[in-house]
Amino acid sequence: MPTAQPGIFAQGTRSHRHLEFDTNAGVAPGEVLDAMRGLRQPSVTAGGANIVVGFRPSLWNRLHPGTAGIDDFELPALDGLARTQHDVWVWTHGTGEDVMLDVARAVAAMLAPVASLQTDLAGFVYHDGRDLTGFIDGTENPPVEEANSVAVVPAGQPGAGGSFAITQRWIHDLARFHALPDDDQQRVFGRTKLDSVELDATAKPATAHIARVVIEEDGAELEIYRRSVPYGRVAELGLYFVAFSADHTRFEKMLRRMFGQAGDGLHDQLTDFSRPVSGSAYFVPSIEAMGDVFG
Numbered sequence: 001m002p003t004a005q006p007g008i009f010a011q012g013t014r015s016h017r018h019l020e021f022d023t024n025a026g027v028a029p030g031e032v033l034d035a036m037r038g039l040r041q042p043s044v045t046a047g048g049a050n051i052v053v054g055f056r057p058s059l060w061n062r063l064h065p066g067t068a069g070i071d072d073f074e075l076p077a078l079d080g081l082a083r084t085q086h087d088v089w090v091w092t093h094g095t096g097e098d099v100m101l102d103v104a105r106a107v108a109a110m111l112a113p114v115a116s117l118q119t120d121l122a123g124f125v126y127h128d129g130r131d132l133t134g135f136i137d138g139t140e141n142p143p144v145e146e147a148n149s150v151a152v153v154p155a156g157q158p159g160a161g162g163s164f165a166i167t168q169r170w171i172h173d174l175a176r177f178h179a180l181p182d183d184d185q186q187r188v189f190g191r192t193k194l195d196s197v198e199l200d201a202t203a204k205p206a207t208a209h210i211a212r213v214v215i216e217e218d219g220a221e222l223e224i225y226r227r228s229v230p231y232g233r234v235a236e237l238g239l240y241f242v243a244f245s246a247d248h249t250r251f252e253k254m255l256r257r258m259f260g261q262a263g264d265g266l267h268d269q270l271t272d273f274s275r276p277v278s279g280s281a282y283f284v285p286s287i288e289a290m291g292d293v294f295g
């Protein structure tokens with residue numbers, strides 16, 4: 001079985017950085033590869049940084065032909081959903097912002113001849129893993145021992161060892177959200193604020209966030225593996241949503257239910273208080289597939 005990029009699962013890192021690049025007009029795939037070869041060099045990974053690299057699915061298919069079906073993966077066109085697809089995504093995370101900045105600068109310098117930097121966002125773990133709304137984010141995330149089967153394409157399938165990912169920058173209206181009494185805030189998420197206990201069926205509205213994103217098919221829950229982090233400054237605060245899945249159709253099913261386009265007339269109350277302003281779909285290849293391409 002090909003090996004997934006280990007940074008997808010690395011835990012305990014409080015400083016994150018997300019970079020997105022667009023390749024310059026007229027640049028051939030081979031030139032992109034030449035520029036990216038250095039990403040595997042120790043000079044960039046020194047200092048204990050995890051580096052995860054994703055590609056626009058159609059770009060990866062050109063670099064590594066034969067990953068059938070991945071071209072179909074893009075963010076769905078839904079009202080309220082921003083789509084700002086870029087070509088290459090580099091996510092670094094580690095224990096300190098200093099090293100993340102060094103890595104980000106090195107990666108950007110390496111790609112500068114072939115691509116331009118479109119996103120440069122620093123994220124962080126907030127207190128005990130809370131979103132800036134104050135709610136714990138990650139309670140129902142698959143535990144490490146299950147995360148691989150949730151996030152990684154299984155052996156024998158096109159793209160085995162790779163992972164489908166989406167990234168979205170959400171901006172919160174925290175003043176509006178925090179003006180709600182705690183009970184109403186809890187109904188927005190469907191969990192208690194202090195300790196993230198799920199509200200019981202009578203107290204949890206059908207429009208609560210977790211009621212919209214928990215989807216069962218054939219008796220099994222559709223799962224994704226989330227690695228989102230808060231980001232911001234006083235004037236603008238939000239969440240950089242990052243999620244991985246072995247099956248990219250799960251994202252569209254969840255997003256349709258969140259954004260009121262699942263045919264049941266309901267939307268996720270969370271979208272009344274936060275809105276995505278960016279959104280991209282990436283394929284994150286296995287270590288072996290990256291090795292095939294980068295040599």
Ligand code: HEM
Binds near residue numbers: 210213214241243274
């Ligand atoms: C502003 C954006 C978002 C915020 C602040 C947010 C926050 C949360 C919180 C607080 C929880 C409950 C605790 C937990 O289990 O982690 C949760 C659960 C979850 N969220 Fe989100 N979320 C956001 C966007 C999304 C999006 C875009 C998706 C899907 C595409 C998503 C999918 C999920 C899933 C699958 C769960 C677990 C549900 C369960 O199994 O109980 N979230 N989120």
